[in-house]
Amino acid sequence: MSAPAEIPDLVARSLDLARQRGFITSTRHETGRLLAALAASRAGTLAELGTGTGVGSAWLSSGARKEARIVSAELDPSLAGDVQQIFADVDNVEIVAGDWSALEERAPFSLLFVDVREVMEQIDVLANLLEPGGIAVLDDFVPSVHWPPIVDGQVDVVREQWLTDERFAAVELLIDEGASLVIATRR
Secondary structure (H helix, E strand, O other): OOOOOOOOHHHHHHHHHHHHHOOOOOOOHHHHHHHHHHHHOOOOEEEEEOOOOOHHHHHHHHHOOOOOEEEEEEOOHHHHHHHHHHOOOOOOEEEEEOOHHHHHHHOOEEEEEEOOHHHHOOHHHHHHHEEEEEEEEEEEEOOOOOOOOEEOOEEOHHHHHHHHOOOEEEEEEEEEOOEEEEEEEEO
């Protein structure tokens, strides 16, 4: 079965792996298209923290310049191996089996995609991984019409921190009625 034209082949293959592995959620197509567009504007090293089945990396790869390098870390070695097979013929993508911190030695990053909440909480570490002008894309927020942002009756301190940290120019974008993300550019 071939993928719809708007879904790049690597994304379709990563989504197939997600279904095989029982992943309920993956990077939304809207977020993926944004990642591809941002990747097209970046040089240097792009990174994803939390590979999963490689959907985010596939979207990054679909937009990345030929000279850009993409690295992603997956904690589950078996899953990382499956994703490495998907990208086996892609010269500028490296999937690392290990904790996200294994990518620190490959910094600074010009674009950093993070969809692991526990990692987003480490704003100081992530800020140091970005080059000046580098962009962090933080996924999987629940939209809030309040300020500070409130989710389930509590302030979303992670989102608040990213949106107010003076090291960044940041904005929250609504992806659909139930999902938003934060884009933060390192000053």
